[in-house]
Amino acid sequence: MQVTVWSGTTQALCAALILMVPLAAAGIALINAGLGRSRSAAHAMMGSVCVIAVAAVAYFVCGWSWQGFPGRPAHVFTLAGKEWNWIGADPFFFRGLPLDGSRGEFVAWLQMFSVGVAALAPLGAGNDRWRLGASCASTALLAGWTYPLFAHWVWGGGWLAQLGVNQGWGYGFLDAGGAGAIQAVGGVTALSIAWILGPRHGKYAADGTPAAIPGHNAVLVLFACFLTWLGWIGLNAGGSLLFIGAGPADVPLVAINTTLSAAAGALAAAGITRIRFGRPDASLSANGWTGGLVASSAACAFVTPASAALVGVIAGLLVTFSVEWLDARLGVDDPAGSISVHGVGGLWGLLALGIFARIPPGRVINGMGAGSSGQWLAQLAGIATLLGSVLPMTYWLNWLLNRFHPQRVSAEGEPHGLDLYELGAGAYPEFVIHREDFRPR
Amino acid sequence: MQVTVWSGTTQALCAALILMVPLAAAGIALINAGLGRSRSAAHAMMGSVCVIAVAAVAYFVCGWSWQGFPGRPAHVFTLAGKEWNWIGADPFFFRGLPLDGSRGEFVAWLQMFSVGVAALAPLGAGNDRWRLGASCASTALLAGWTYPLFAHWVWGGGWLAQLGVNQGWGYGFLDAGGAGAIQAVGGVTALSIAWILGPRHGKYAADGTPAAIPGHNAVLVLFACFLTWLGWIGLNAGGSLLFIGAGPADVPLVAINTTLSAAAGALAAAGITRIRFGRPDASLSANGWTGGLVASSAACAFVTPASAALVGVIAGLLVTFSVEWLDARLGVDDPAGSISVHGVGGLWGLLALGIFARIPPGRVINGMGAGSSGQWLAQLAGIATLLGSVLPMTYWLNWLLNRFHPQRVSAEGEPHGLDLYELGAGAYPEFVIHREDFRPR
């Protein structure tokens, strides 16, 4: 049996990896701000800091309680003679947190960071029109309820993880770095927010023709790729150590796979936009890069570098088409491409594990060992849960929030930009800015 | 007795943490530049690089010699029958540095980085008017004398650390991450610099009414919050391993506490400005975030997450009021809020340790073990030393420097901006900038 010992060495390595995760948050924050308008750039960054703060606090207050960790208290229901674990039952305010350097303590640390990463995805979809207070309230719901619930199902010994033991579907649902539990949860929430808010003023002409509203700072967006790169190595390798029994010797492979997937995603997006539009598109290439990272997360420790590159290529293409499809066909205005990058990329990553993963024979995960088959069924179950259960739940919660207090900035406030309207000060008060609006193409 | 072994694992973990500290420096540099004018933005960043460089060199030349480490040579005086250790006596130029992977070697590494962090605080207070050469000279005094002297008292086995053994005041003065020894030392130096330089031209009307001079780039300021976050985890957890006998199992708690304190500080600042001015203030929220980090530093390993969040809330409020008080009441022009963030936040952090810390019973620090009481006396002694001894010393040193060569840019140079006047080139030569000045509100 090859279950990695949780030694001091692994603790130190895991800490070094978790330390990279805030760089993922920093990168997504810059992508969100850079792909928005200059007149709401300070608001976008202020929103990112507040979202990170609210997510950490909400997760501390009650999120961790619902998520928990295998072996911690949880609620169980019985169905068809099998016991299914559906929600954690830890005390609030981290009062039950083991302070012994155990896997559980490191999980709490990693999760407090990664819940913020998930909460930044909707922020990008709400660029230029989502009120600050509403984004904080929505984040509290995500970090205090939706995220930990699904994370419990995946990483807390919950029913998705039990699909192997209870149902014989491979090792149960697997997601080392959070393609589903972090990214797709963030992505479907981004979709809900974009739906509820509606498109930006001026985004669509009366006949539905979309205007291209370019991001105000491409340098920040592309610089962010370097930060997400590092952040995802932290998410993927840290998650591998904590959730799927990987050891220090697996970390270089995870880092190599993560890098190749990002690289392939960026090049695929650059190539397909070059072919289709005559010129490579910088924003979409940045989205392809991040999409490759997102897609790498589930299977990073279980695939060859060649498979990782292929997963990235497909992610880059999917993100490009999804961005266009949402923008031009579905009329969903997602300025930062969050739905495509985090949602579509994440779901593809979960599926890719079912297709490409080769789990080492001696590894035991979720109580299952060698000889497990039908992993793709467990992955499909997870995808179906995200689309059929998490998406409606997060939509409904945000719809309800919108009923109590409108999430969208007022119609007279939007043209001024969120910076002046909500914060009373612009991001770049000394720079001369073009005031004219963009026109439909 | 529970003194953590300094093992290879702890070395590796400590190295990973110290590697985060330059991100704290990077973050403060961006905050300083972003909260200054565009016409001195290159100067602010150039100043940051030079200050980091001068601090490292000065610390290498003689700083480490005065700071040292418990067990290294030091000078002692006798008072009331007790021996008090007051200054290190290591050879200059790191010639006495143990190259054996010991705690002492890691302390020298961490300190070479954190002395630069301290030296960046005054730079923010001197924004837009402090000459580059003078800021380098002032940094040499700070890094070569003031900082190591106080750090010796705290971390080098000096008299503040001996208050437990000699005086029975708790474990002696405690400051794991440098709320006092790094931040408050930087903060009181920032106060000295702001006093000596005087306010920027145009900051105060003839009747003393202050003008609001907004920072030129809010995106950089808020992005910096992500960097300071990581940097402070490095400072707090690295310092915990090196100075207060914490072990790898304490690192997740330190990281969680640091994060919660920052989050609470940012949200408190956003909330209080929302309540008082009708809109949340982005710059003050960034200052609240960093103030929360600063305040978390002393007690990070000894408090519950709930206490850490409370410390952060109070820090966020204190920073907000202190910024306003200095600006509007005392006529101290501190563009980056350095005095409030690093000075006030740091002193509050030291006090908070006396209030909230619960030191594990078996831990031995500064030669003291379980059963120590009166920790708050030691903390007050440290605060009194910072205000009564370090502040006058750093003021006097900088006053003396000012006598030899004026620290402030000439009156004809200031309106041009420090970029053109001192560096001969602007930060943004291709961008069109508003030339008009800001008016009193």
Add this chain to the structure above:
Amino acid sequence: MQVTVWSGTTQALCAALILMVPLAAAGIALINAGLGRSRSAAHAMMGSVCVIAVAAVAYFVCGWSWQGFPGRPAHVFTLAGKEWNWIGADPFFFRGLPLDGSRGEFVAWLQMFSVGVAALAPLGAGNDRWRLGASCASTALLAGWTYPLFAHWVWGGGWLAQLGVNQGWGYGFLDAGGAGAIQAVGGVTALSIAWILGPRHGKYAADGTPAAIPGHNAVLVLFACFLTWLGWIGLNAGGSLLFIGAGPADVPLVAINTTLSAAAGALAAAGITRIRFGRPDASLSANGWTGGLVASSAACAFVTPASAALVGVIAGLLVTFSVEWLDARLGVDDPAGSISVHGVGGLWGLLALGIFARIPPGRVINGMGAGSSGQWLAQLAGIATLLGSVLPMTYWLNWLLNRFHPQRVSAEGEPHGLDLYELGAGAYPEFVIHREDFRPR
């Protein structure tokens, strides 16, 4: 015999260090973009992301195969009765990569990152005129052939490493952090690219007088110094663990030396420009900082802090003079100073090892132990190889590429800026930009 054991602790530490390397790439990318024009800023960043992506993929496809690692399959020729190892023979696509946490696996990881760092140097030399497709193709040649070949000679047990055993020249060619194998290889490629592309339109008047074309964003350039700082500690300390038998106890010294070298380089550049031109030059100081980092790479683990500072001072001076000499005397237009920083700085670092290194008596490197002499001969052999063999090879490869498809943007495209011409969108679409060109000074 004091060869460090490759333990779990060293793995964890090495991973934490390698994680810093992408920050070196991020920093160089910002320096390149910041020292170029605003009208090609998105292109510069897009180029950086694509170069990193292409480098990672090319290295994965075949680069690692040629580089390999001591003990892995390689081709050998016999000369004068001695066997010389000249190229690796690993399978393509990382199929021969050991997945056991061994030194070899960590080398592959580090190299996949550092090959991208090398590939960013030419990008800075080609600022504002190098076509995106051509830079990607050129990177593929660098990462798939030139870099791994030289790296095999140095780090793969190749003939430069064998100069000790076979020829009695010290320990053979030594280069812990890649002053030669990463930086100088990138630097001589930058020189080739600058030669092949020719200067930017408007850079030289008809009589050869150079115009000063200032970088468009000094804040990004100086901020980048903080990122390269961290990245180089990763390169230097990671390389020391992997290539020259250093252990965890050496890491603090490497970090201190790297920092002092950068600090001294920046201050030397600031000082010499202050003396010669009356004002310190911010761009050259940033170049001096990075030049100090580059020069520190070879000998970082084998010199005293005082020697490291001296190496940095000389690097800062060399970079400053080299930039001026190339610009004004040789008519080589290198907007980011890449040739001087990476090429000249790297060669100086290699030589500096021959001058200043004191290798611990018990250390065994490249099969050689105490009592080796003539290290400077091995270093000169490496420098001669870079100038006499790598430079012609990389020039010829890029010249050939240029014959098939011109590397330089068309004459009508250049004045529009690469952003609009090649990407169809500017970096800063909402900001008002000065349109006039710069004039010869």
